[in-house]
Amino acid sequence: MLFAVQMTVNIPHDLDPEVRADTVAREKAYAQELQRDGTWKHLWRIAGTYSNLSVFEVADGDALNDVIWGLPLFPYMDIEVTALARHPSAI
């Protein structure tokens, strides 16, 4: 199944800078691992924001939930999930 996911990051300004840097680095490694294995098919920055628009290919909603809960930045994110179906006019 394909899911479009919008993630908006809101890291508290008073978060320890070392914790922030470590969390962002772990997020990058996690995102790149999932892109390499084909799970995270698109990762786009929404211009001018600290948000991204992503497309994931996973078996089902439970698998997507596991991926999302595994995001190191998950505690600092607002997340919107949209299930995708094939458009009949798509070629």
Ligand SMILES: O=C(O)C[C@H]1C=CC(=O)O1
């Ligand atoms: O920067 C973001 O949009 C948040 C997150 C998603 C991938 C990544 O490396 O960080």
